[in-house]
Amino acid sequence: MNAYDPKGGAETKNLICSSCDIQCTLHAKVVDGQVVKIHSSDNPIFRDNICMKGIYAPKGFAHPDRVIYPLKRVGERGSGEFERVTWDEALTDIAARLRKVIDQYGPEAVAVSTSDWNTSTENGMTRRFMNLIGSPNYISGVALCAGNTAAVNRLVYGWFPQPDFSNTDCIVLFGHNPKRHSWVPVFNAIVGAQKRGAKLIVLDPRKSEMAERADIWLPLKPGTDAALCFGWLNVIINEKLYDEDFVAKWCVGFEELKARVAEFPLDRVEAITGVPADMIIKSARLYAEGLSVIPWTPITDQQRNSTSAIRLHCILRAICGNLDVPGGETLQGLNPDIPQKSVYEMHEALSQAQRDKQLGADKHPVFTYRAMGQLEDATERVWGFRHINIVNGSYMAVPSAVFRAMADGNPYPVKAFLIQGNNPLMSYANMKLIHRAMMNQDLIVANEHFITPSAQLADYILPGDAWTERNSLLDGYGWSAGNKPSQKAMEPPGKCRGAFEFWRDIAHAMGLGNHFPWERNEDILDERVAGVASSFEEFAATYDAYLTPLQYKKYEKVGFATRSGKVELYSEMLKEFGFDPLPYWREEPEADPAFPLSLFMGVREDEYFQTGHRHIPELRERRPEPEMYIHPKTAAEQGLSEGDWVLVETKEGGVKLRTSFKGNMPEGLLRVPHGWWKPEMARGGTCLSGAWDYADAQICPDDDDYLDREQGIPHIKGVPCRVTRIANPVQVAAE
């Protein structure tokens, strides 16, 4: 599939896709300086790793609405009215206004929101800039997607492991559903492992595509992952299916864990999860009897009990002997030959006094400096660096706390907001709060491709380059030891610049140029690959990926990168912060009869990634409207027909969607897709290109009942809701 035979004078470039965060290795066909085709790599390791978002990228990047010149707001904030300016004009004014905010409120009054997946020339410059000016208030969408999981994993054993699909006996998917067009390399790896004979356990309320292929499907109630893990541990500990040697030598707190697990007899777990006890026993035995993996999942990331559930995943890996062994999950560390971008982030430049001001760290410390800072000695001892920012998920502020400070000035004002490749208005919980927060800013700068709903609230929109238009080095977000080069295949249009240039230019305008000595993005790339190639150009021509042999059981020599040097089943650190030192189960809030149904949010359709791609005609034709998935029986009970427009409401607000019947949905559960807006609708004001009609962030709660305690991330898997039929929404077109 997609084998490519270059002809007709076309040039081929090797690229890493950034249309989503999975980083597929692809080829681009270039004719007359224009990428005309994206197809999968001919490398046998990477072949078949492609999806429609990559295939249609050339058209997406050629869209007539793409921002290709710097824009400055001319109307009221949020009016969506802009005029063209030069980069120099924009940078001079931005620097002056940033200085004014810092002088008046302190450096912590500057916040950044980014995503990392489409900013691959960033090279650690975002945090470098923030640390040098003295602000700890960096937030990212990874706070509720992988980055937070990475931080929780570090608390337990000091790294975020990668599953070894090639050798494992059993794969466990907690709600995760990799498909032909989403998480494609994971999908291909699972299909390959199953062909080899690996078993598949899927825990998912609905019978997903992966559930259909599973050896065991456990239709648990949404948001009950932690309770199910307690059930597994109950079986595994009682039947002594764990690795007793490893537990004795390398784990702390096993007896305490055992006592906690005893609080979860299988009848209790069955009552919480809805999964019959015999199925819990059968699946627990399958997990524990051989080498097994629990790949990262975007589902456990986003629950009221997220920290406990992620810790329980970690505990299962550890006590069952699946940690840092082939066929299990490997703690890879950084590539020894190529510095990862955390090395450039300069966390050492941020004083303890400024770290202490990081928003949200007092109540929800897990991924902030307050917790991650306590791992610095251990991280240096085991991995050789004091600061490692796996999946950008370490050293973050808590998003909800940052937005409250932006909106209300508590505990202190945040008055400047820099956005890079991110649509924060729609990417975190409680959109009304975020809107109020953004409307209360002295300065908002968006580095973007399009005038997104968030960019519509900005003072400046600075045009970003695309992944076909830049050289970059992808280091798997510091999660794996592999590094992959991506070649520039065409020039960016207009005055678009890369993420590196964005920070370099702002830093120079702020007088920090001596800390940003690289003239071009390629200069820093040359520096990073200097240990293995004479230049980035040579590196990219030589390698599809740069790997070094994996070392297993490294802990036998250096221990784990935790404070105890062992796997912390029981966390003294969490105890010191005032939390339960063991994983626990927190019951749902009391049911509200006004919201009798349950709502699953946070996952987008295959055609789109997060809030992007709705402007690409071919993808939009496949998925023209946001759809609510509902079981036909539940729909009938609610008086709904297929195709009806409905208002789905939680106590936070409502969104409009079209009804779509899905027989694989459990009764009583609705699914709302993530990230909908309509680029063709009117900008600014009360429309914001449809964000006020369709964006799921409006119905994501962020009050204490719906925040994970330790991380402060929202619970969006099983939120009480109701649904009402409405007339077709009026669509106000953009001028």
Add this chain to the structure above:
Amino acid sequence: MTSQSRDETYAKLVRKQKIGMFFAGALIKRRRSLWDRMKVALYKRMVPARDPADDFMRDEIVDAETEFSVEELRAFREGRTR
């Protein structure tokens, strides 16, 4: 799994991993020596490409080998087509 069988499995998989790295060292390169090319050819025989019929989620968009022309993209960029 008993301790003994765990150790045996571990040793076997570490050996398998070394063989994997033997091939990966060649596969990850774009500039390949004759020896690398031989290794890649051997790997391709051992691990053939998946038959599209085995792709349970096969999709016409992936199969279509979609390609744009320079003029088509230019017209789209200029708002002359959609």
